[in-house]
Amino acid sequence: xxxxxxxxxxxxxxxxxVNGVTYPTFKAACYxxxxxxxxxxxxxxxxxxxxxxxxxxxxxxxxxxLIHCQVSDASQLWKSNYTxxxxxxxxxxxxxxxxxxxxxxxxxxxxxxxxxxxLPNSSLIRDSGNRLVNExxxxxxxxxxxLHEKSFTALNACKKxxxxxxxxxxxxxxxxxxxxxxxxxxxxxxxxxxIIAKLISHSKIVLPVATxxxxxxxxxxxxxxxxxxxxxxxxxxxxTCEIRQGTLLAGLLMKTSLIIWDEAPxxxxxxxxxxxxxxxxxxRTRADIVDASLNSSYLWPFFKIYELKQxxxxxxxxxxGSEAAKIASFDKWLLQIGDVDTIYPSIxxxxxxxxxxxxxxxLTPKNEMVHELNEMIMNIIPGQGRTYFSSDSICKxxxxxxxxxxxxxxxxxxxxxxxxxxNHDIRLKEGAPVMLLRNLNQIEGxxxxxxxxxxxxxxWSIRGDIISGTNIxxx
Numbered sequence: 001x002x003x004x005x006x007x008x009x010x011x012x013x014x015x016x017x018v019n020g021v022t023y024p025t026f027k028a029a030c031y032x033x034x035x036x037x038x039x040x041x042x043x044x045x046x047x048x049x050x051x052x053x054x055x056x057x058x059x060x061x062x063x064x065x066l067i068h069c070q071v072s073d074a075s076q077l078w079k080s081n082y083t084x085x086x087x088x089x090x091x092x093x094x095x096x097x098x099x100x101x102x103x104x105x106x107x108x109x110x111x112x113x114x115x116x117x118x119l120p121n122s123s124l125i126r127d128s129g130n131r132l133v134n135e136x137x138x139x140x141x142x143x144x145x146x147l148h149e150k151s152f153t154a155l156n157a158c159k160k161x162x163x164x165x166x167x168x169x170x171x172x173x174x175x176x177x178x179x180x181x182x183x184x185x186x187x188x189x190x191x192x193x194x195i196i197a198k199l200i201s202h203s204k205i206v207l208p209v210a211t212x213x214x215x216x217x218x219x220x221x222x223x224x225x226x227x228x229x230x231x232x233x234x235x236x237x238x239x240t241c242e243i244r245q246g247t248l249l250a251g252l253l254m255k256t257s258l259i260i261w262d263e264a265p266x267x268x269x270x271x272x273x274x275x276x277x278x279x280x281x282x283x284r285t286r287a288d289i290v291d292a293s294l295n296s297s298y299l300w301p302f303f304k305i306y307e308l309k310q311x312x313x314x315x316x317x318x319x320x321g322s323e324a325a326k327i328a329s330f331d332k333w334l335l336q337i338g339d340v341d342t343i344y345p346s347i348x349x350x351x352x353x354x355x356x357x358x359x360x361x362x363l364t365p366k367n368e369m370v371h372e373l374n375e376m377i378m379n380i381i382p383g384q385g386r387t388y389f390s391s392d393s394i395c396k397x398x399x400x401x402x403x404x405x406x407x408x409x410x411x412x413x414x415x416x417x418x419x420x421x422x423n424h425d426i427r428l429k430e431g432a433p434v435m436l437l438r439n440l441n442q443i444e445g446x447x448x449x450x451x452x453x454x455x456x457x458x459x460w461s462i463r464g465d466i467i468s469g470t471n472i473x474x475x
Contacts, residue, residue: 002015002016002026002030002033002035003015005033005035005389006018006029015029016028016029017029018032018033019032038072039072039073039076039077041460042065042069042071042077043077043080043081044460045061045065045460045461046058046061046062046065046077046080046081046084047080047081047084048459048460048461049061049458049460049463050081050084052456052463053463055084055085055086055087055088058081059085060441060444061461062077062081062085063441064440064441065077068438068440094120097111097119097120098120101119101120130248130251130252131248132248132249132252133205133248133251133252133255135221135443136200136205136206136207136221136252137200137203137205139200139201141200141201141203142201144197144198144200144201145201147193147197148197148198148201151193151194152194152198154190155191155194156187156310158306158308158309158310159187159190159191159194159308161306162180162191162306163191163194165178165304165306166178167195167198170199170204170258176302176304177299177302177303177304178303178304178305178306179264179300179303179304179305179306180305180306180308181305181307181308182307182309186308186309186310187308187310188262188308189218189219189262191308192208192260192262193219193220195258195260196208196219196220196260199257199258204257204258205252205255205256205257205258206257206258206259206260207228207252207258207259207260208220208221208222208223208260208262209222209223209224209225209229209260209261209262210223210224210225210261210262210263211224211225211261211262211263211264211266211267212224212263212266212448212449213436213439213447213448213449213450214449214468215262215263215449216262216447216449216469217445217450217468217469217470217471218262218469218470219260219262219470220470221470222262222469223447224442224447224448225261225267225271225275226271227439227442229241229243229274229275229278230242230243230249231271231275232274235268235270235271235274236270237270237273239270239274240274240277240278240281241274241275241278243278243282245281245282250282253278253282254283264294265295267294269294269296269297269299272297272299273297273298273299276299344360344362347377347380348380348381348382351380351381351431351432352431352453354453354465354467354472354473357433357451357467358451358467358468358472367417367419371423375427377432378427378429381429381431381432382429383429383430383431384429385428385429385457386427386428386429386457386459387425387426387427387428388425388426388427388428389424389425390414390422390423390424392410392414392424393410394408394413420437422437428454428457428462429454430454430455430456430457431453431454432453432454433453433467434451434452434453434454434464435449435452436448436449436450436452444471444474445466445469445470445474446466449468450466450468450469451466451467451468452464452465452466453465453467455475463475
């Protein structure tokens with residue numbers, strides 16, 4: 001195993017040497033490199049991150065490890081790191097005041113009745129209810145009102161027509177279905193954000209979702225539809241969402257005034273029908289379900305369709321006449337070729353600029369070209385890189401694990417390359433742009449498609465700043 005990772009070994013002793021330290025056994029050297037299947041890498045990851053991360057960031061990291069990693073002894077992991085995960089004195093005081101206020105309320109009194117006593121944080125009082133509902137109401141309503149007033153005046157006639165129809169349906173609880181049809185540049189996201197700002201500023205709950213993680217990042221508190229509604233990955237005509245009555249998510253759906261689903265045509269019609277059946281079940285209604293595109297679903301006749309055809313990018317005040325003419329000439333091609341920019345001018349001087357990176361992307365049909373381009377970019381970015389390796393063992397849940405280890409040795413596993421999954425080894429540098437391929441923490445904006453700039457590389461942990469979606473600048 002060591003020979004796969006120790007390069008230029010000239011003797012048994014040099015093989016057992018890691019970072020200048022010679023270990024007595026090969027197993028000890030493997031342990032130092034984090035090659036053994038135990039919890040050391042998770043303990044070291046939390047210990048390492050404790051040097052620079054806040055307590056809140058460490059708690060999120062701890063939860064990510066519990067959910068997405070194979071932890072063999074969770075209790076030991078907790079005992080080894082809980083001191084770094086503790087609340088601050090101010091947080092302990094706030095929760096203590098909340099507990100005292102809860103006891104006083106049961107006795108018909110309140111801390112407000114006692115002169116000189118501090119009051120508990122109002123946000124903590126909300127947290128004692130449905131956490132999911134509280135998250136969807138945790139907005140600055142005054143700021144959203146100003147945003148709505150500014151955005152509403154910028155809506156054209158077609159958008160206002162759709163806006164008014166949707167708002168009328170929500171205010172009168174009509175339960176209508178709407179389909180906004182418009183290609184790139186017509187302002188769908190702008191319309192969504194205007195509607196969301198209006199409803200949330202009036203204390204209504206809106207659940208913005210999208211079929212893909214990248215599209216979800218453009219919506220405030222956006223999630224993928226599968227993640228938000230627990231839609232099965234393999235949908236069939238009879239399936240429903242994995243949401244049971246009485247759960248927090250069911251309570252959230254019962255209080256929701258509007259669901260916005262971006263990129264709807266990309267999802268199978270069974271996804272919408274599964275959500276429809278689940279909502280009917282949660283809301284205690286009954287209906288017959290009739291019989292893989294959205295417009296072939298039995299729901300389609302109920303949609304009110306509004307066409308967005310005016311390209312708002314042509315009305316950018318800072319755009320020159322030649323640029324506007326260029327966009328207009330290619331407007332008819334948008335449905336076929338999309339809207340991408342593949343040029344990275346002066347990357348050596350701009351690689352650490354978030355604005356420069358978030359506005360650019362290179363698309364290529366083959367993974368081989370992706371790896372070649374990534375390696376070229378890593379060579380351009382200055383500084384010493386760090387290489388990270390994947391987990392390279394058969395899943396413990398698999399049957400006949402011993403036989404599988406013989407059939408698929410470590411060397412073979414390391415050579416495998418799949419679509420949508422990074423290679424066994426990945427080399428990174430500080431300042432390099434990266435993209436998440438998995439939903440790690442959607443509340444914090446860390447989901448499939450999130451783009452970040454690497455700001456710190458440690459042996460067991462990576463720190464980065466988000467440069468896409470609604471959490472830009474968060475690390």
